[in-house]
Amino acid sequence: MSSKKIAIIPGDGIGPEVTAAAREILTLAARKAGLDLEYATCLAGGAAIDATGVPLPDDTLAAAKTADAVLLGAVGGPKWDTVAPDIRPEKAILGLRKALGLYANLRPVKVSAALAAYSPLKPEIVTGTDILIVRELTGGIYFGPKCESETADGVERAWDTEIYSVPEVARIVRMACKAAKGRRGRVTSVDKANVLASSRLWRRVASAIAQEEGTELSHMYVDNCAMQLVLGPKTFDVIVTGNLFGDILSDEAAVVAGSIGLLPSASIGDGPGLYEPIHGSAPDIAGQGIANPVGTILSAAMLLRHSLRAEAPAAAVEQAVDAVLAEGYRTADLYRPGLTKVSTEEMGKLIIKQL
Amino acid sequence: MSSKKIAIIPGDGIGPEVTAAAREILTLAARKAGLDLEYATCLAGGAAIDATGVPLPDDTLAAAKTADAVLLGAVGGPKWDTVAPDIRPEKAILGLRKALGLYANLRPVKVSAALAAYSPLKPEIVTGTDILIVRELTGGIYFGPKCESETADGVERAWDTEIYSVPEVARIVRMACKAAKGRRGRVTSVDKANVLASSRLWRRVASAIAQEEGTELSHMYVDNCAMQLVLGPKTFDVIVTGNLFGDILSDEAAVVAGSIGLLPSASIGDGPGLYEPIHGSAPDIAGQGIANPVGTILSAAMLLRHSLRAEAPAAAVEQAVDAVLAEGYRTADLYRPGLTKVSTEEMGKLIIKQL
Ligand SMILES: CC(C)[C@H](C(=O)O)[C@@H](O)C(=O)O
Ligand SMILES: CC(C)[C@H](C(=O)O)[C@@H](O)C(=O)O
Numbered sequence: 010m011s012s013k014k015i016a017i018i019p020g021d022g023i024g025p026e027v028t029a030a031a032r033e034i035l036t037l038a039a040r041k042a043g044l045d046l047e048y049a050t051c052l053a054g055g056a057a058i059d060a061t062g063v064p065l066p067d068d069t070l071a072a073a074k075t076a077d078a079v080l081l082g083a084v085g086g087p088k089w090d091t092v093a094p095d096i097r098p099e100k101a102i103l104g105l106r107k108a109l110g111l112y113a114n115l116r117p118v119k120v121s122a123a124l125a126a127y128s129p130l131k132p133e134i135v136t137g138t139d140i141l142i143v144r145e146l147t148g149g150i151y152f153g154p155k156c157e158s159e160t161a162d163g164v165e166r167a168w169d170t171e172i173y174s175v176p177e178v179a180r181i182v183r184m185a186c187k188a189a190k191g192r193r194g195r196v197t198s199v200d201k202a203n204v205l206a207s208s209r210l211w212r213r214v215a216s217a218i219a220q221e222e223g224t225e226l227s228h229m230y231v232d233n234c235a236m237q238l239v240l241g242p243k244t245f246d247v248i249v250t251g252n253l254f255g256d257i258l259s260d261e262a263a264v265v266a267g268s269i270g271l272l273p274s275a276s277i278g279d280g281p282g283l284y285e286p287i288h289g290s291a292p293d294i295a296g297q298g299i300a301n302p303v304g305t306i307l308s309a310a311m312l313l314r315h316s317l318r319a320e321a322p323a324a325a326v327e328q329a330v331d332a333v334l335a336e337g338y339r340t341a342d343l344y345r346p347g348l349t350k351v352s353t354e355e356m357g358k359l360i361i362k363q364l
Numbered sequence: 365m366s367s368k369k370i371a372i373i374p375g376d377g378i379g380p381e382v383t384a385a386a387r388e389i390l391t392l393a394a395r396k397a398g399l400d401l402e403y404a405t406c407l408a409g410g411a412a413i414d415a416t417g418v419p420l421p422d423d424t425l426a427a428a429k430t431a432d433a434v435l436l437g438a439v440g441g442p443k444w445d446t447v448a449p450d451i452r453p454e455k456a457i458l459g460l461r462k463a464l465g466l467y468a469n470l471r472p473v474k475v476s477a478a479l480a481a482y483s484p485l486k487p488e489i490v491t492g493t494d495i496l497i498v499r500e501l502t503g504g505i506y507f508g509p510k511c512e513s514e515t516a517d518g519v520e521r522a523w524d525t526e527i528y529s530v531p532e533v534a535r536i537v538r539m540a541c542k543a544a545k546g547r548r549g550r551v552t553s554v555d556k557a558n559v560l561a562s563s564r565l566w567r568r569v570a571s572a573i574a575q576e577e578g579t580e581l582s583h584m585y586v587d588n589c590a591m592q593l594v595l596g597p598k599t600f601d602v603i604v605t606g607n608l609f610g611d612i613l614s615d616e617a618a619v620v621a622g623s624i625g626l627l628p629s630a631s632i633g634d635g636p637g638l639y640e641p642i643h644g645s646a647p648d649i650a651g652q653g654i655a656n657p658v659g660t661i662l663s664a665a666m667l668l669r670h671s672l673r674a675e676a677p678a679a680a681v682e683q684a685v686d687a688v689l690a691e692g693y694r695t696a697d698l699y700r701p702g703l704t705k706v707s708t709e710e711m712g713k714l715i716i717k718q719l
Contacts, residue, residue: 094564097558099558103559129485129486129489129594129595130484130485130486130594131484131485131486134484150526150559150560151559153523155560155561155562156561157561157564157565158561158565161529164529164530164531165529165530165565166527166528166529166530166565167527167528167561167562167564167565168508168525168526168527168528168561168562169525169526169527169560169561169562170523170524170525170526171505171523171524171525171526172521172522172523172524173521173522173523174516174519174520174521175519175520175521176519201608201611203452203454204458204505204506205505205510205524206510206511206512206513206522206523206524207510207522207523207524209449209512209522210512210513210520210521210522231611231612232611232612232615233615235590235612235613235615235616236615236616236618236619238616239484239485239594239616239619239620240484240619253556254612256556256586256587257586257587257590257609257612258590260587260588260590260591261590261591261594261616263591264591264594264595265594
């Protein structure tokens with residue numbers, strides 16, 4: 010049995026509950042594939058601020074760097090809304106992305122007929138949606154030069170720089186093209202090339218890479234994409250875009266799917282990947298054992314697939330989740346009369362039984 | 365009878381048809397308020413490129429500057445998709461915004477029970493939505509310093525600068541606060557202050573101005589706003605945001621409403637305002653007399669209100685539109701069995717009859 014190291018960052022709010030449920034499933038699924046997992050539990054976010062004064066302690070960073078993958082619950086909450094800007098909980102996320110070189114964020118959004126009822130969209134518009142959003146995660150306006158305050162012509166101003174280089178764009182677009190090959194083969198590259206110089210470079214590089222990869226590529230302006238995600242989410246296969254547009258569009262796509270507690274994400278680079286559900290820390294329901302662990306469990310499946318190269322157990326976890334949902338089991342967030350309400354732990358056990 | 369000058373820019377595609385219908389109604393409504401309108405018809409966009417080689421001829425700019433207001437149809441179309449970047453049709457729009465100092469874009473989005481059926485959202489989620497998006501229109505990353513291509517460390521890159529000054533933010537937030545006073549009194553300021561320095565300045569200035577104005581203000585991150593517009597559009601009153609976020613969010617909000625052919629916009633500054641429907645030039649249906657003129661007609665109502673300070677005729681036009689739609693008249697884009705299908709011209713005449 011070969012052994013792999015997983016850093017677990019439970020984080021804040023419901024983070025500890027959902028990562029506990031996912032960890033059990035991850036361990037079991039990996040074992041079936043002949044992988045023995047060794048866990049290191051680390052602090053980040055609010056929990057780390059409380060314990061150490063900073064959101065991303067050096068120990069956590071070191072553990073993440075030496076792990077094969079990182080599984081994260083959620084960070085933040087109103088308790089830390091008033092801490093100094095440079096130690097805010099989300100600095101842990103941005104810090105991990107940069108330190109681990111996690112240049113690609115993968116956000117699959119799938120809407121089965123059974124789950125379409127949860128969408129704010131009409132079922133006929135949303136059923137069958139199956140999008141993979143590939144967001145560039147270590148560049149763009151998030152990490153470009155910025156100025157908090159300066160005075161010019163007697164006026165105070167602040168600025169940020171949206172900046173992209175050819176290799177940065179090439180790398181992420183290539184990943185999107187490769188991902189499309191295992192899917193319906195179509196990539197939509199989203200930019201604002203009618204206004205932004207960085208988008209014109211993005212568009213030029215995206216076209217060249219798609220041609221190299223032999224992938225069907227179309228270009229779409231970000232404002233149009235924000236419309237099409239609501240008008241016709243089914244029309245998309247893979248969407249590739251920059252850091253800021255990806256932040257906005259992936260969250261929009263998530264709510265179009267309707268059940269945010271079910272959605273996973275993977276952030277990958279050349280070293281260990283980071284896997285986390287897309288929902289937040291939900292401090293209002295923390296500690297009650299009612300949080301939905303499925304987003305984290307599906308993130309663990311992505312961890313198996315992308316960081317441990319264990320496709321079969323990844324698919325097995327996904328199928329187990331589908332089966333349990335199809336049987337009508339729901340945590341409180343998705344409960345409706347006629348279905349069976351279960352706790353975080355029960356949901357985990359049901360998925361384990363399926364496995 | 366006092367006289368006012370209106371520059372009309374029909375533009376491309378269906379632009380000429382919808383502006384013709386709106387012009388008749390504008391003339392009539394103004395006359396009732398004792399205003400005599402004098403029109404100058406001008407070229408812009410693709411039509412101007414074909415005739416003069418540039419999208420925004422000096423004549424047009426001069427006519428716009430000396431007018432009391434500008435009414436525009438739509439510009440662009442596939443025919444001009446391959447012209448050189450610096451003479452693209454949308455340069456006409458950006459050029460007019462900058463030359464006329466149109467720093468505020470107002471985009472009302474209203475969903476009556478009768479029109480909720482057109483929304484991709486479930487009726488119970490969207491019915492009763494009444495949002496005014498106030499977008500900053502002459503600053504931010506649209507007009508900041510940019511670089512198309514440079515080489516650093518042997519790598520080609522391009523960049524744009526998102527930049528906001530205190531007076532720019534103060535001006536637009538103040539306008540949003542004043543607009544909220546005639547509505548439900550609540551302003552949501554949208555930014556990305558957890559990442560962007562310009563957003564942190566924006567947030568600080570917005571808070572100060574709202575306090576001065578005595579307006580209830582809340583702050584929301586742009587990714588969250590993109591979610592809330594789909595999850596709960598009814599929860600918003602006035603949204604104020606920067607140029608880029610406003611571009612994305614106002615288009616998203618428009619499709620949430622479902623009937624893009626009905627939505628108007630106003631771009632205002634200290635001089636003449638520019639009024640245009642939010643839909644595009646729809647070259648596929650141009651010249652057939654079937655385009656929906658309502659977005660342009662409601663833009664004419666905004667022109668009466670904001671540039672001619674003629675509130676009563678503005679409201680009269682809006683009521684006439686509501687009445688005609690309530691009677692079940694629809695252009696082809698919104699036609700459904702059981703309703704009455706009308707042409708562009710017939711729709712105009714019906715609204716005139718109501719007036
Ligand atoms: C917390 C924040 C900095 C982060 C981002 O904007 O990237 C979040 O919104 C996300 O999408 O993971
Ligand atoms: C045509 C384009 C430059 C423009 C913009 O981005 O502002 C358009 O999308 C709009 O919103 O009016």
